[in-house]
Amino acid sequence: MSYLDILHQYWGYPDFRGIQREIIESIGSGKDTLGLMPTGGGKSLTFQVPALAQEDVCLVITPLIALMKDQVDHLRRQGITAAAIYSGMSRDAIVATLENCIFGGIKLLYISPERIGSDIFQVKLRHMKVSFITVDEAHCISQWGYDFRPSYLQIADIRKLVPDAPILALTATATPEVVDDIQDRLGFKERNVFRMSFERKNLAYVVRQTEDKNAEMVHILQSIPKTAIVYCRSRKRTKEIAQMLTQHEISATWYHAGLEPAVKDQRQNDWQNDKTRVIVATNAFGMGIDKPDVRVVIHIDCPSSLEAYFQEAGRAGRDGKRAYAVLLYNGNDNRTLQKRIEDTFPPKEYIQTVYDHLAYFYQIGVGSGCGCIFEFPIDKFCNTFKHFPIRANAALTILQRAGYIDYEQNPDTKARIRFLLNRDDLYRLDSLSDKENDIVTALLRNYGGLFSDYGYVDESYIAQEAGLDRNQTYMILVNLSKKRIINFIPRKNTPLVSYAQDRIDGVDVILDKNVYEDRKEQFIKRINSVINYAQNERICRSRQLLCYFGETKSADCGQCDVCLSHTDEDNDDEQKIIRQQLQALLSDRKKHHITEIRQLNDNWELMQEVMREMVLEEEILMDGSFLLLP
Incomplete structure (x- = not known):
């Protein structure tokens, strides 16, 4: 099947968009390829489509475990054989998955970067036929990037085990320096980069200078009464801000990495399904989230890099409709950002x-x-x-x-379960609710050995098998543990x-x-870039961001706070010119017909506005279709 046929059959889209086709054809022809695509640009299709077009297994290395699981579930529902390996899986489960890859039972294998260095993976990889290796969030391999992860450096070693497999590297945020570093560290045979413009024409970037950030945030959320994200740096502040918004009758909840998994899932789902309007979160929220109708993203605290800001702000307006990314800023932020340098190094x-x-x-x-x-x-x-x-x-x-x-x-350590009753006693129980029975049945069908020892279980998979959501499943497992039917050790981070x-x-x-020194210097540069962005009121916000990522031929967006202030200034200047023209014409103290006045200036709408103001201020008089001085 052709790439387009695969797209039609599995995804139902009429055609590729942006640079998807160029990336797919490049990796499909065996070339090492780097794709720069903004968040929401359709990165997943650039490796899923060519993976289905080839015989062997495609490795997908990604740090986003939640996204990994979601994509695997989605692909399976479409009839595509996909699997994932990540921290917390039992050795038996990992071996079974890798054996499936060797014998051709898996088309896409998702794996976290921490797992690729394990002996078991490297031994099994030698026996696999790999079509190509996809590296998602590829900026993590660069020590110059804002989110460097040492585990990514092992990917170059993986190449040596499968030397014929080309690499597809994908990222939504990379400066020109990082673009070069990614290709060097992944051992690209030759430079090969496809760039999609990071410009978001529907997204207005705004920096709001304010001493009272809370009041300004409430004002913005009341002015744009739609789905929103508020980002802040502190876990404690997420709760405080969410409660403050609730007091102003704005539906809000909070989210950070320290919450229980079931609580995080529930809050994310409530927000995703419009049961909660605003989610106040640390940067732990958002990776892999694809809610298209977010109308505003507010940063109440400055991020540590423009890369992080661009990615988080970019979660607004993915449906293509007008949206806003607002950075709240005041003099205290400078000191806070400078202190972050000392805290980080x-x-x-x-x-x-x-x-x-x-x-x-x-x-x-x-x-x-x-x-x-x-x-x-x-x-x-x-x-x-x-x-x-x-x-x-x-x-x-x-x-x-x-x-x-x-x-x-x-x-992401998986939950563990062991049955405290033997099988016969379990079957004789008649006090369980229907939902509890569904959970017990799902455990018995999908996991062996739970009567003799603890076994790792996947709560989301149990939920799927039992026809329940994750939060319900978690609470039922807790209740079964309280009833001494099982011993349930939840996931913990x-x-x-x-x-x-x-x-x-x-x-x-x-x-x-x-x-130390080199990375500290890079961190200082990123901090200074954030400060310069917040303080620069001369250059269009969109142009500032695009220039940072290497796009120098961009035009003014016409909708950010800088562009709008320039428009106001231009209008003020033109209004002065029109006033002077009118006063000069009427200085002879004669009546002048409106047709004569229209010839003074091409901007008739602005001229009418100026005339109305001058009449109200009694600077000129209007007599029918004539103007004159009083």
Whole structure:
């Protein structure tokens, strides 16, 4: 089948859009390819369509586990064989999935970057026939990018195991420097970039200078009474702002990474289905969310980079209708942004101290610890050693970059279940509700060995099998656990720390220039770019953003706060000219007919407006179709 036939059959679209076809034809012909497409530009089709056109399995490396699961579910419903491997899966489940890929039972295999370095994956990969490798969120491989992830560096090693498989790298945010770095680090055989303009003609970018951000936010949300996202930096503030909006009779909830999985799912679903109008969130919200009718995205706090701002703001107006991205800004933001530099790159001596304290926390002696993995309750660690969580977190991140530890801040560990009753007693139970019975049946049908030991389970899959939503499923599993029918250990996202090498003394920890100084310099540049964007009231907001991403031939958008202020200024200047023209004509103190006056200026609408003002101010008189001085 042709690419277009595949598009018709599985997705029902009449044709490709933007640069989709060029990217598909490039990777389909075996060329390493980098696609730059804005959020909502249809990235998924650029690898799903060519994957179906080829015989072998397509590897899709993506850090977005929730998006990974959603895409796999969606593809399966369309009759496409897809699977996913991510942290929290049992070894048996991973082996079964990889064996399916080897024997041709899977067309698209989604895998998180952390999993590709595992021995089991690399052993099985050698026996797979891979059509091509897709790297989603490809900017994560660049140390110059705003979201560098060390696990992405392993992708270059994967290429050596399947040398004939080309790479398709995709990203929605990359500066020219990052574009070059992505291709270098992924070992592109030759430069090959397809760019789709990042311009969003329906999205008006606005910077609102205000000392009272809360009042301004309420005013905006009352003026645009549609679906909205409010981004802020602090988990605590998400709740405070949502409650404040509710007090102003604006339907709102809050979202951040620290919430229970079932709570996050419920709040996201309520917002997605218009049960809640505004979601106040940290940057943990939004990746993989595709709600087309978001009318306004408000940043009440400045992000740390224009890349992050562009991606988050871009969640507004995906339906193509007019939408707004508003950054609230005042003098305090400058100080806050500058402090973020110190918090993100604390002194080297402090980082060495955190390394020592980590060893004291787990009682790891010098010369030992390599490979040991620990749950890391960061609040307890900080209380014990009197650290601020933000700085401690930054120090651990830098230690990871330097290769001393592995630090997984948001692991997606799966839920575990074990039956406390034996099978016969379970079957004799008659006190379960219909929904509880559906859950128990789903567990028995899909998971073996739960009577003898704990097994990893996928709550979303159980929900699907039982015909319930995730929140209902979670609550029923909790109730079954309270009834002592099962023991249910929910998913949790407690960070994990492991030693990548044996512990040394903190004073011996070396932080190379490329780990510390170079990255700090890049971070300072990104912070300054945010400040310049917020303070620059001369250049169109859209043009500023596009120029940052390497688009220099853009035109003024005509709808941002800068463009509109220029329009007002231009009107003021033209109004002065019209006033002078009228006063000069009427200075002879004779009556002048309207037809004569129309010839003074081409902008008749503005001239009429000026004449009305001058009549009201009694600067001129109107006598029928004639004008004269009083």
